Amino acid sequence: MYTLWFCFELSGWGNECRPVEQGCPRGLDMNNLMLRWLCLLSLSLPLLFWFAHVLTRDSSPASQSHKLRGYTRISPGRMGQLLDMHCSHCALVSSSGQMIGAGAGEEIDKIGCVIRMNNAPTLGYEKDVGGRTTVRVVSHTSVPLLVKNERYFFQQSADTTYVFWGPERNMRQDGKGLVFNILLRMARKYPRTKIYVVTREKIQYCDGVFQNETGKNRMKTGAFLSTGFFTMILAIDMCDTIHVYGMIDNNYCSQTNHSAVPYHYYEQKRIDECRMYKVHERAQRGGHRFITEKAIYAKWATRHKMEFKHPSWSL
Known part of the structure:
Protein backbone atom coordinates (compact mmCIF):
# COMPACT_ATOMS: atom_id res chain seq x y z
CA MET A 1 0.00 0.00 0.00
CA ALA A 62 9.74 -17.86 -4.79
CA SER A 63 8.64 -16.29 -8.09
CA GLN A 64 11.33 -17.83 -10.26
CA SER A 65 10.17 -20.51 -12.69
CA HIS A 66 12.27 -23.06 -14.54
CA LYS A 67 9.67 -24.48 -16.89
CA LEU A 68 11.34 -26.55 -19.58
CA ARG A 69 9.77 -26.53 -23.01
CA GLY A 70 9.70 -29.89 -24.71
CA TYR A 71 8.58 -31.91 -21.68
CA THR A 72 4.82 -32.08 -20.97
CA ARG A 73 2.95 -33.89 -18.25
CA ILE A 74 0.52 -36.76 -18.71
CA SER A 75 -2.11 -36.25 -16.06
CA PRO A 76 -5.93 -36.34 -16.19
CA GLY A 77 -7.09 -32.73 -16.14
CA ARG A 78 -3.55 -31.33 -16.31
CA MET A 79 -2.38 -32.34 -19.76
CA GLY A 80 0.30 -30.14 -21.28
CA GLN A 81 1.82 -28.89 -18.03
CA LEU A 82 5.52 -28.15 -18.58
CA LEU A 83 8.25 -29.78 -16.54
CA ASP A 84 9.34 -27.22 -13.93
CA MET A 85 12.70 -28.34 -12.55
CA HIS A 86 16.14 -26.89 -11.95
CA CYS A 87 19.15 -28.30 -10.08
CA SER A 88 22.48 -26.70 -9.28
CA HIS A 89 24.24 -30.08 -9.29
CA CYS A 90 23.12 -33.29 -11.00
CA ALA A 91 24.46 -36.81 -10.93
CA LEU A 92 23.78 -38.57 -14.23
CA VAL A 93 24.23 -42.26 -13.47
CA SER A 94 24.91 -44.55 -16.41
CA SER A 95 23.52 -48.08 -16.53
CA SER A 96 26.93 -49.32 -17.68
CA GLY A 97 28.82 -52.20 -16.10
CA GLN A 98 31.51 -49.62 -15.38
CA MET A 99 29.59 -48.90 -12.17
CA ILE A 100 30.32 -52.37 -10.78
CA GLY A 101 32.74 -51.86 -7.90
CA ALA A 102 32.78 -48.07 -8.35
CA GLY A 103 31.79 -47.52 -4.72
CA ALA A 104 30.28 -44.16 -5.71
CA GLY A 105 26.89 -44.65 -4.09
CA GLU A 106 27.39 -42.39 -1.09
CA GLU A 107 28.89 -39.64 -3.26
CA ILE A 108 26.00 -39.86 -5.74
CA ASP A 109 23.32 -39.67 -3.04
CA LYS A 110 24.82 -36.43 -1.70
CA ILE A 111 24.35 -34.65 -5.04
CA GLY A 112 21.21 -32.51 -5.32
CA CYS A 113 19.48 -34.30 -8.21
CA VAL A 114 20.12 -37.86 -9.36
CA ILE A 115 19.19 -38.85 -12.92
CA ARG A 116 18.88 -42.49 -13.97
CA MET A 117 17.79 -44.26 -17.15
CA ASN A 118 15.19 -46.82 -18.13
CA ASN A 119 14.64 -49.56 -15.53
CA ALA A 120 18.14 -49.46 -13.97
CA PRO A 121 17.62 -50.68 -10.37
CA THR A 122 19.17 -49.33 -7.19
CA LEU A 123 18.07 -52.03 -4.74
CA GLY A 124 21.08 -54.21 -4.01
CA TYR A 125 23.43 -51.85 -5.88
CA GLU A 126 23.35 -48.88 -3.50
CA LYS A 127 27.05 -49.10 -2.65
CA ASP A 128 28.02 -48.50 -6.27
CA VAL A 129 25.18 -46.45 -7.78
CA GLY A 130 23.38 -44.91 -4.81
CA GLY A 131 19.76 -45.21 -3.81
CA ARG A 132 18.13 -41.87 -4.62
CA THR A 133 16.40 -41.10 -7.92
CA THR A 134 15.14 -37.62 -8.77
CA VAL A 135 14.48 -38.09 -12.49
CA ARG A 136 14.29 -41.25 -14.56
CA VAL A 137 14.47 -40.93 -18.36
CA VAL A 138 12.82 -43.91 -20.06
CA SER A 139 12.68 -45.19 -23.63
CA HIS A 140 9.38 -46.28 -25.15
CA THR A 141 10.85 -49.77 -25.42
CA SER A 142 11.43 -49.93 -21.66
CA VAL A 143 7.88 -48.96 -20.68
CA PRO A 144 6.74 -52.63 -20.43
CA LEU A 145 9.61 -53.30 -18.01
CA LEU A 146 8.38 -50.53 -15.71
CA VAL A 147 4.76 -51.63 -15.99
CA LYS A 148 5.82 -55.16 -15.11
CA ASN A 149 6.92 -53.75 -11.75
CA GLU A 150 4.43 -50.88 -11.68
CA ARG A 151 3.86 -50.79 -7.91
CA TYR A 152 7.55 -50.12 -7.33
CA PHE A 153 8.07 -47.54 -10.08
CA PHE A 154 4.75 -45.70 -9.98
CA GLN A 155 3.66 -46.12 -6.36
CA GLN A 156 6.64 -46.70 -4.08
CA SER A 157 8.81 -44.36 -6.15
CA ALA A 158 6.13 -41.68 -6.58
CA ASP A 159 8.64 -38.94 -5.67
CA THR A 160 10.57 -39.70 -8.85
CA THR A 161 9.83 -37.64 -11.96
CA TYR A 162 9.56 -39.81 -15.09
CA VAL A 163 10.39 -38.51 -18.57
CA PHE A 164 9.46 -40.84 -21.43
CA TRP A 165 10.57 -40.52 -25.03
CA GLY A 166 9.55 -42.35 -28.17
CA PRO A 167 8.64 -41.99 -31.85
CA GLU A 168 5.40 -40.32 -32.85
CA ARG A 169 3.75 -43.59 -33.85
CA ASN A 170 3.97 -44.79 -30.22
CA MET A 171 3.47 -41.49 -28.43
CA ARG A 172 0.62 -39.93 -30.45
CA GLN A 173 -2.25 -38.70 -28.29
CA ASP A 174 -5.20 -39.43 -30.57
CA GLY A 175 -5.89 -42.83 -29.04
CA LYS A 176 -3.61 -44.68 -31.45
CA GLY A 177 -0.34 -44.24 -29.56
CA LEU A 178 0.12 -47.57 -27.81
CA VAL A 179 2.85 -46.43 -25.42
CA PHE A 180 1.11 -43.14 -24.68
CA ASN A 181 -2.08 -45.02 -23.84
CA ILE A 182 -0.18 -47.19 -21.35
CA LEU A 183 1.35 -44.11 -19.70
CA LEU A 184 -2.04 -42.40 -19.52
CA ARG A 185 -3.43 -45.48 -17.78
CA MET A 186 -0.55 -45.39 -15.27
CA ALA A 187 -1.16 -41.67 -14.68
CA ARG A 188 -4.82 -42.34 -13.90
CA LYS A 189 -4.02 -45.30 -11.68
CA TYR A 190 -1.22 -43.50 -9.79
CA PRO A 191 -2.17 -39.79 -9.85
CA ARG A 192 0.65 -38.79 -7.48
CA THR A 193 3.31 -39.96 -9.94
CA LYS A 194 4.81 -37.24 -12.13
CA ILE A 195 4.86 -38.60 -15.69
CA TYR A 196 6.17 -36.47 -18.55
CA VAL A 197 6.79 -37.12 -22.23
CA VAL A 198 9.30 -35.59 -24.61
CA THR A 199 7.29 -33.67 -27.22
CA ARG A 200 7.55 -34.30 -30.94
CA GLU A 201 9.09 -30.86 -31.35
CA LYS A 202 11.78 -31.64 -28.78
CA ILE A 203 12.63 -34.92 -30.50
CA GLN A 204 12.95 -33.05 -33.79
CA TYR A 205 15.20 -30.55 -32.02
CA CYS A 206 17.41 -33.41 -30.77
CA ASP A 207 17.62 -34.76 -34.32
CA GLY A 208 18.78 -31.33 -35.40
CA VAL A 209 21.40 -31.24 -32.66
CA PHE A 210 22.76 -34.62 -33.80
CA GLN A 211 22.97 -33.41 -37.40
CA ASN A 212 24.63 -30.13 -36.43
CA GLU A 213 27.26 -31.96 -34.39
CA THR A 214 27.99 -34.76 -36.87
CA GLY A 215 27.00 -33.36 -40.26
CA LYS A 216 24.83 -36.47 -40.76
CA ASN A 217 21.08 -36.83 -40.90
CA ARG A 218 20.09 -39.33 -38.22
CA MET A 219 17.23 -40.88 -40.19
CA LYS A 220 19.27 -41.26 -43.37
CA THR A 221 21.96 -43.13 -41.45
CA GLY A 222 19.34 -45.59 -40.18
CA ALA A 223 20.05 -44.78 -36.53
CA PHE A 224 18.00 -43.96 -33.46
CA LEU A 225 19.13 -41.59 -30.74
CA SER A 226 19.78 -43.42 -27.48
CA THR A 227 18.13 -42.85 -24.12
CA GLY A 228 21.52 -41.53 -23.02
CA PHE A 229 21.32 -38.78 -25.65
CA PHE A 230 17.90 -37.60 -24.48
CA THR A 231 19.08 -37.83 -20.88
CA MET A 232 22.12 -35.67 -21.59
CA ILE A 233 19.94 -33.08 -23.36
CA LEU A 234 17.59 -32.97 -20.36
CA ALA A 235 20.52 -32.67 -17.94
CA ILE A 236 21.86 -29.68 -19.88
CA ASP A 237 18.38 -28.12 -19.80
CA MET A 238 17.85 -28.50 -16.06
CA CYS A 239 21.30 -28.65 -14.41
CA ASP A 240 24.00 -26.04 -13.81
CA THR A 241 26.70 -28.69 -13.24
CA ILE A 242 26.56 -32.31 -14.41
CA HIS A 243 28.54 -35.14 -12.79
CA VAL A 244 28.41 -38.17 -15.13
CA TYR A 245 29.09 -41.59 -13.62
CA GLY A 246 29.99 -44.80 -15.46
CA MET A 247 30.07 -43.50 -19.03
CA ILE A 248 33.00 -44.37 -21.30
CA ASP A 249 34.37 -41.97 -23.90
CA ASN A 250 34.39 -42.52 -27.66
CA ASN A 251 37.98 -43.86 -27.66
CA TYR A 252 37.62 -46.39 -24.86
CA CYS A 253 36.57 -49.40 -26.95
CA SER A 254 39.31 -48.84 -29.56
CA GLN A 255 42.04 -49.08 -26.92
CA THR A 256 43.70 -52.47 -26.74
CA ASN A 257 43.88 -52.40 -22.95
CA HIS A 258 40.24 -51.60 -22.27
CA SER A 259 38.55 -53.74 -19.65
CA ALA A 260 35.60 -55.94 -20.57
CA VAL A 261 32.49 -55.05 -18.61
CA PRO A 262 28.81 -55.92 -19.12
CA TYR A 263 26.56 -53.57 -21.04
CA HIS A 264 24.40 -53.09 -17.90
CA TYR A 265 25.63 -53.32 -14.31
CA TYR A 266 22.50 -55.25 -13.38
CA GLU A 267 22.89 -57.81 -16.19
CA GLN A 268 26.36 -59.11 -15.57
CA LYS A 269 26.09 -62.27 -17.64
CA ARG A 270 24.83 -60.54 -20.78
CA ILE A 271 26.67 -59.00 -23.72
CA ASP A 272 29.91 -57.05 -23.29
CA GLU A 273 29.57 -53.25 -23.41
CA CYS A 274 32.13 -52.57 -26.15
CA ARG A 275 30.81 -55.39 -28.28
CA MET A 276 27.33 -53.90 -28.01
CA TYR A 277 28.64 -50.45 -28.91
CA LYS A 278 30.49 -51.69 -31.99
CA VAL A 279 27.48 -53.69 -33.24
CA HIS A 280 25.23 -50.64 -32.96
CA GLU A 281 27.77 -48.26 -34.47
CA ARG A 282 28.02 -50.43 -37.60
CA ALA A 283 24.33 -51.33 -37.92
CA GLN A 284 22.77 -50.27 -41.22
CA ARG A 285 19.31 -49.88 -39.71
CA GLY A 286 17.90 -49.54 -36.21
CA GLY A 287 21.14 -49.06 -34.29
CA HIS A 288 22.21 -46.47 -31.76
CA ARG A 289 25.39 -44.53 -32.51
CA PHE A 290 26.74 -44.90 -28.98
CA ILE A 291 30.36 -44.12 -29.87
CA THR A 292 29.42 -41.12 -32.02
CA GLU A 293 27.23 -39.80 -29.22
CA LYS A 294 30.11 -40.02 -26.75
CA ALA A 295 32.21 -37.86 -29.10
CA ILE A 296 29.39 -35.30 -29.05
CA TYR A 297 29.34 -35.31 -25.24
CA ALA A 298 33.06 -34.59 -25.23
CA LYS A 299 32.35 -31.44 -27.26
CA TRP A 300 29.58 -30.41 -24.91
CA ALA A 301 31.86 -30.86 -21.91
CA THR A 302 34.00 -28.01 -23.22
CA ARG A 303 30.98 -25.69 -23.26
CA HIS A 304 29.13 -26.80 -20.10
CA LYS A 305 30.13 -27.59 -16.53
CA MET A 306 30.44 -31.34 -16.92
CA GLU A 307 32.76 -33.96 -15.46
CA PHE A 308 33.01 -37.71 -16.03
CA LYS A 309 33.88 -40.30 -13.39
CA HIS A 310 34.34 -44.11 -13.40
CA PRO A 311 36.06 -43.78 -15.79
CA SER A 312 37.31 -40.21 -15.99
CA TRP A 313 37.66 -38.53 -19.37
CA SER A 314 40.62 -36.63 -20.76
CA LEU A 315 39.02 -33.60 -22.37
Whole structure:
Protein backbone atom coordinates (compact mmCIF):
# COMPACT_ATOMS: atom_id res chain seq x y z
CA MET A 1 0.00 0.00 0.00
CA TYR A 2 1.43 3.38 -0.99
CA THR A 3 1.02 6.79 0.65
CA LEU A 4 -0.17 9.58 -1.63
CA TRP A 5 2.19 12.52 -1.82
CA PHE A 6 0.84 16.05 -2.14
CA CYS A 7 2.57 19.14 -3.34
CA PHE A 8 2.78 22.11 -0.94
CA GLU A 9 3.19 25.74 -1.82
CA LEU A 10 5.49 27.47 0.64
CA SER A 11 4.90 31.06 1.64
CA GLY A 12 8.40 32.43 1.30
CA TRP A 13 11.08 30.45 3.10
CA GLY A 14 9.42 30.39 6.47
CA ASN A 15 7.79 27.55 8.32
CA GLU A 16 4.27 28.39 7.19
CA CYS A 17 2.86 26.14 4.49
CA ARG A 18 -0.56 25.24 3.15
CA PRO A 19 -1.74 22.28 1.04
CA VAL A 20 -2.55 22.80 -2.58
CA GLU A 21 -5.84 21.21 -3.61
CA GLN A 22 -5.54 21.56 -7.37
CA GLY A 23 -2.12 20.00 -7.86
CA CYS A 24 1.24 21.76 -7.95
CA PRO A 25 1.42 25.53 -8.08
CA ARG A 26 1.93 27.13 -11.44
CA GLY A 27 3.50 30.34 -12.48
CA LEU A 28 6.27 30.18 -9.94
CA ASP A 29 8.98 32.77 -10.46
CA MET A 30 12.66 31.96 -10.63
CA ASN A 31 13.03 32.40 -6.89
CA ASN A 32 10.76 29.40 -6.37
CA LEU A 33 12.45 27.11 -8.93
CA MET A 34 13.61 24.81 -6.15
CA LEU A 35 10.02 24.38 -5.01
CA ARG A 36 9.05 23.27 -8.51
CA TRP A 37 11.73 20.59 -8.49
CA LEU A 38 10.59 19.43 -5.05
CA CYS A 39 7.07 19.22 -6.39
CA LEU A 40 8.11 17.10 -9.36
CA LEU A 41 10.12 14.85 -7.08
CA SER A 42 7.14 14.32 -4.77
CA LEU A 43 4.99 13.31 -7.75
CA SER A 44 7.67 10.89 -9.03
CA LEU A 45 8.32 9.07 -5.75
CA PRO A 46 5.16 6.87 -5.85
CA LEU A 47 6.10 5.66 -9.33
CA LEU A 48 9.67 4.92 -8.25
CA PHE A 49 8.46 2.97 -5.20
CA TRP A 50 6.10 0.98 -7.42
CA PHE A 51 8.91 0.05 -9.84
CA ALA A 52 11.12 -1.01 -6.91
CA HIS A 53 8.30 -3.19 -5.58
CA VAL A 54 7.80 -4.92 -8.94
CA LEU A 55 11.53 -5.54 -9.44
CA THR A 56 11.91 -6.95 -5.94
CA ARG A 57 8.89 -9.17 -6.33
CA ASP A 58 9.92 -10.57 -9.72
CA SER A 59 13.51 -11.32 -8.63
CA SER A 60 12.55 -13.18 -5.46
CA PRO A 61 13.38 -16.93 -5.43
CA ALA A 62 9.74 -17.86 -4.79
CA SER A 63 8.64 -16.29 -8.09
CA GLN A 64 11.33 -17.83 -10.26
CA SER A 65 10.17 -20.51 -12.69
CA HIS A 66 12.27 -23.06 -14.54
CA LYS A 67 9.67 -24.48 -16.89
CA LEU A 68 11.34 -26.55 -19.58
CA ARG A 69 9.77 -26.53 -23.01
CA GLY A 70 9.70 -29.89 -24.71
CA TYR A 71 8.58 -31.91 -21.68
CA THR A 72 4.82 -32.08 -20.97
CA ARG A 73 2.95 -33.89 -18.25
CA ILE A 74 0.52 -36.76 -18.71
CA SER A 75 -2.11 -36.25 -16.06
CA PRO A 76 -5.93 -36.34 -16.19
CA GLY A 77 -7.09 -32.73 -16.14
CA ARG A 78 -3.55 -31.33 -16.31
CA MET A 79 -2.38 -32.34 -19.76
CA GLY A 80 0.30 -30.14 -21.28
CA GLN A 81 1.82 -28.89 -18.03
CA LEU A 82 5.52 -28.15 -18.58
CA LEU A 83 8.25 -29.78 -16.54
CA ASP A 84 9.34 -27.22 -13.93
CA MET A 85 12.70 -28.34 -12.55
CA HIS A 86 16.14 -26.89 -11.95
CA CYS A 87 19.15 -28.30 -10.08
CA SER A 88 22.48 -26.70 -9.28
CA HIS A 89 24.24 -30.08 -9.29
CA CYS A 90 23.12 -33.29 -11.00
CA ALA A 91 24.46 -36.81 -10.93
CA LEU A 92 23.78 -38.57 -14.23
CA VAL A 93 24.23 -42.26 -13.47
CA SER A 94 24.91 -44.55 -16.41
CA SER A 95 23.52 -48.08 -16.53
CA SER A 96 26.93 -49.32 -17.68
CA GLY A 97 28.82 -52.20 -16.10
CA GLN A 98 31.51 -49.62 -15.38
CA MET A 99 29.59 -48.90 -12.17
CA ILE A 100 30.32 -52.37 -10.78
CA GLY A 101 32.74 -51.86 -7.90
CA ALA A 102 32.78 -48.07 -8.35
CA GLY A 103 31.79 -47.52 -4.72
CA ALA A 104 30.28 -44.16 -5.71
CA GLY A 105 26.89 -44.65 -4.09
CA GLU A 106 27.39 -42.39 -1.09
CA GLU A 107 28.89 -39.64 -3.26
CA ILE A 108 26.00 -39.86 -5.74
CA ASP A 109 23.32 -39.67 -3.04
CA LYS A 110 24.82 -36.43 -1.70
CA ILE A 111 24.35 -34.65 -5.04
CA GLY A 112 21.21 -32.51 -5.32
CA CYS A 113 19.48 -34.30 -8.21
CA VAL A 114 20.12 -37.86 -9.36
CA ILE A 115 19.19 -38.85 -12.92
CA ARG A 116 18.88 -42.49 -13.97
CA MET A 117 17.79 -44.26 -17.15
CA ASN A 118 15.19 -46.82 -18.13
CA ASN A 119 14.64 -49.56 -15.53
CA ALA A 120 18.14 -49.46 -13.97
CA PRO A 121 17.62 -50.68 -10.37
CA THR A 122 19.17 -49.33 -7.19
CA LEU A 123 18.07 -52.03 -4.74
CA GLY A 124 21.08 -54.21 -4.01
CA TYR A 125 23.43 -51.85 -5.88
CA GLU A 126 23.35 -48.88 -3.50
CA LYS A 127 27.05 -49.10 -2.65
CA ASP A 128 28.02 -48.50 -6.27
CA VAL A 129 25.18 -46.45 -7.78
CA GLY A 130 23.38 -44.91 -4.81
CA GLY A 131 19.76 -45.21 -3.81
CA ARG A 132 18.13 -41.87 -4.62
CA THR A 133 16.40 -41.10 -7.92
CA THR A 134 15.14 -37.62 -8.77
CA VAL A 135 14.48 -38.09 -12.49
CA ARG A 136 14.29 -41.25 -14.56
CA VAL A 137 14.47 -40.93 -18.36
CA VAL A 138 12.82 -43.91 -20.06
CA SER A 139 12.68 -45.19 -23.63
CA HIS A 140 9.38 -46.28 -25.15
CA THR A 141 10.85 -49.77 -25.42
CA SER A 142 11.43 -49.93 -21.66
CA VAL A 143 7.88 -48.96 -20.68
CA PRO A 144 6.74 -52.63 -20.43
CA LEU A 145 9.61 -53.30 -18.01
CA LEU A 146 8.38 -50.53 -15.71
CA VAL A 147 4.76 -51.63 -15.99
CA LYS A 148 5.82 -55.16 -15.11
CA ASN A 149 6.92 -53.75 -11.75
CA GLU A 150 4.43 -50.88 -11.68
CA ARG A 151 3.86 -50.79 -7.91
CA TYR A 152 7.55 -50.12 -7.33
CA PHE A 153 8.07 -47.54 -10.08
CA PHE A 154 4.75 -45.70 -9.98
CA GLN A 155 3.66 -46.12 -6.36
CA GLN A 156 6.64 -46.70 -4.08
CA SER A 157 8.81 -44.36 -6.15
CA ALA A 158 6.13 -41.68 -6.58
CA ASP A 159 8.64 -38.94 -5.67
CA THR A 160 10.57 -39.70 -8.85
CA THR A 161 9.83 -37.64 -11.96
CA TYR A 162 9.56 -39.81 -15.09
CA VAL A 163 10.39 -38.51 -18.57
CA PHE A 164 9.46 -40.84 -21.43
CA TRP A 165 10.57 -40.52 -25.03
CA GLY A 166 9.55 -42.35 -28.17
CA PRO A 167 8.64 -41.99 -31.85
CA GLU A 168 5.40 -40.32 -32.85
CA ARG A 169 3.75 -43.59 -33.85
CA ASN A 170 3.97 -44.79 -30.22
CA MET A 171 3.47 -41.49 -28.43
CA ARG A 172 0.62 -39.93 -30.45
CA GLN A 173 -2.25 -38.70 -28.29
CA ASP A 174 -5.20 -39.43 -30.57
CA GLY A 175 -5.89 -42.83 -29.04
CA LYS A 176 -3.61 -44.68 -31.45
CA GLY A 177 -0.34 -44.24 -29.56
CA LEU A 178 0.12 -47.57 -27.81
CA VAL A 179 2.85 -46.43 -25.42
CA PHE A 180 1.11 -43.14 -24.68
CA ASN A 181 -2.08 -45.02 -23.84
CA ILE A 182 -0.18 -47.19 -21.35
CA LEU A 183 1.35 -44.11 -19.70
CA LEU A 184 -2.04 -42.40 -19.52
CA ARG A 185 -3.43 -45.48 -17.78
CA MET A 186 -0.55 -45.39 -15.27
CA ALA A 187 -1.16 -41.67 -14.68
CA ARG A 188 -4.82 -42.34 -13.90
CA LYS A 189 -4.02 -45.30 -11.68
CA TYR A 190 -1.22 -43.50 -9.79
CA PRO A 191 -2.17 -39.79 -9.85
CA ARG A 192 0.65 -38.79 -7.48
CA THR A 193 3.31 -39.96 -9.94
CA LYS A 194 4.81 -37.24 -12.13
CA ILE A 195 4.86 -38.60 -15.69
CA TYR A 196 6.17 -36.47 -18.55
CA VAL A 197 6.79 -37.12 -22.23
CA VAL A 198 9.30 -35.59 -24.61
CA THR A 199 7.29 -33.67 -27.22
CA ARG A 200 7.55 -34.30 -30.94
CA GLU A 201 9.09 -30.86 -31.35
CA LYS A 202 11.78 -31.64 -28.78
CA ILE A 203 12.63 -34.92 -30.50
CA GLN A 204 12.95 -33.05 -33.79
CA TYR A 205 15.20 -30.55 -32.02
CA CYS A 206 17.41 -33.41 -30.77
CA ASP A 207 17.62 -34.76 -34.32
CA GLY A 208 18.78 -31.33 -35.40
CA VAL A 209 21.40 -31.24 -32.66
CA PHE A 210 22.76 -34.62 -33.80
CA GLN A 211 22.97 -33.41 -37.40
CA ASN A 212 24.63 -30.13 -36.43
CA GLU A 213 27.26 -31.96 -34.39
CA THR A 214 27.99 -34.76 -36.87
CA GLY A 215 27.00 -33.36 -40.26
CA LYS A 216 24.83 -36.47 -40.76
CA ASN A 217 21.08 -36.83 -40.90
CA ARG A 218 20.09 -39.33 -38.22
CA MET A 219 17.23 -40.88 -40.19
CA LYS A 220 19.27 -41.26 -43.37
CA THR A 221 21.96 -43.13 -41.45
CA GLY A 222 19.34 -45.59 -40.18
CA ALA A 223 20.05 -44.78 -36.53
CA PHE A 224 18.00 -43.96 -33.46
CA LEU A 225 19.13 -41.59 -30.74
CA SER A 226 19.78 -43.42 -27.48
CA THR A 227 18.13 -42.85 -24.12
CA GLY A 228 21.52 -41.53 -23.02
CA PHE A 229 21.32 -38.78 -25.65
CA PHE A 230 17.90 -37.60 -24.48
CA THR A 231 19.08 -37.83 -20.88
CA MET A 232 22.12 -35.67 -21.59
CA ILE A 233 19.94 -33.08 -23.36
CA LEU A 234 17.59 -32.97 -20.36
CA ALA A 235 20.52 -32.67 -17.94
CA ILE A 236 21.86 -29.68 -19.88
CA ASP A 237 18.38 -28.12 -19.80
CA MET A 238 17.85 -28.50 -16.06
CA CYS A 239 21.30 -28.65 -14.41
CA ASP A 240 24.00 -26.04 -13.81
CA THR A 241 26.70 -28.69 -13.24
CA ILE A 242 26.56 -32.31 -14.41
CA HIS A 243 28.54 -35.14 -12.79
CA VAL A 244 28.41 -38.17 -15.13
CA TYR A 245 29.09 -41.59 -13.62
CA GLY A 246 29.99 -44.80 -15.46
CA MET A 247 30.07 -43.50 -19.03
CA ILE A 248 33.00 -44.37 -21.30
CA ASP A 249 34.37 -41.97 -23.90
CA ASN A 250 34.39 -42.52 -27.66
CA ASN A 251 37.98 -43.86 -27.66
CA TYR A 252 37.62 -46.39 -24.86
CA CYS A 253 36.57 -49.40 -26.95
CA SER A 254 39.31 -48.84 -29.56
CA GLN A 255 42.04 -49.08 -26.92
CA THR A 256 43.70 -52.47 -26.74
CA ASN A 257 43.88 -52.40 -22.95
CA HIS A 258 40.24 -51.60 -22.27
CA SER A 259 38.55 -53.74 -19.65
CA ALA A 260 35.60 -55.94 -20.57
CA VAL A 261 32.49 -55.05 -18.61
CA PRO A 262 28.81 -55.92 -19.12
CA TYR A 263 26.56 -53.57 -21.04
CA HIS A 264 24.40 -53.09 -17.90
CA TYR A 265 25.63 -53.32 -14.31
CA TYR A 266 22.50 -55.25 -13.38
CA GLU A 267 22.89 -57.81 -16.19
CA GLN A 268 26.36 -59.11 -15.57
CA LYS A 269 26.09 -62.27 -17.64
CA ARG A 270 24.83 -60.54 -20.78
CA ILE A 271 26.67 -59.00 -23.72
CA ASP A 272 29.91 -57.05 -23.29
CA GLU A 273 29.57 -53.25 -23.41
CA CYS A 274 32.13 -52.57 -26.15
CA ARG A 275 30.81 -55.39 -28.28
CA MET A 276 27.33 -53.90 -28.01
CA TYR A 277 28.64 -50.45 -28.91
CA LYS A 278 30.49 -51.69 -31.99
CA VAL A 279 27.48 -53.69 -33.24
CA HIS A 280 25.23 -50.64 -32.96
CA GLU A 281 27.77 -48.26 -34.47
CA ARG A 282 28.02 -50.43 -37.60
CA ALA A 283 24.33 -51.33 -37.92
CA GLN A 284 22.77 -50.27 -41.22
CA ARG A 285 19.31 -49.88 -39.71
CA GLY A 286 17.90 -49.54 -36.21
CA GLY A 287 21.14 -49.06 -34.29
CA HIS A 288 22.21 -46.47 -31.76
CA ARG A 289 25.39 -44.53 -32.51
CA PHE A 290 26.74 -44.90 -28.98
CA ILE A 291 30.36 -44.12 -29.87
CA THR A 292 29.42 -41.12 -32.02
CA GLU A 293 27.23 -39.80 -29.22
CA LYS A 294 30.11 -40.02 -26.75
CA ALA A 295 32.21 -37.86 -29.10
CA ILE A 296 29.39 -35.30 -29.05
CA TYR A 297 29.34 -35.31 -25.24
CA ALA A 298 33.06 -34.59 -25.23
CA LYS A 299 32.35 -31.44 -27.26
CA TRP A 300 29.58 -30.41 -24.91
CA ALA A 301 31.86 -30.86 -21.91
CA THR A 302 34.00 -28.01 -23.22
CA ARG A 303 30.98 -25.69 -23.26
CA HIS A 304 29.13 -26.80 -20.10
CA LYS A 305 30.13 -27.59 -16.53
CA MET A 306 30.44 -31.34 -16.92
CA GLU A 307 32.76 -33.96 -15.46
CA PHE A 308 33.01 -37.71 -16.03
CA LYS A 309 33.88 -40.30 -13.39
CA HIS A 310 34.34 -44.11 -13.40
CA PRO A 311 36.06 -43.78 -15.79
CA SER A 312 37.31 -40.21 -15.99
CA TRP A 313 37.66 -38.53 -19.37
CA SER A 314 40.62 -36.63 -20.76
CA LEU A 315 39.02 -33.60 -22.37
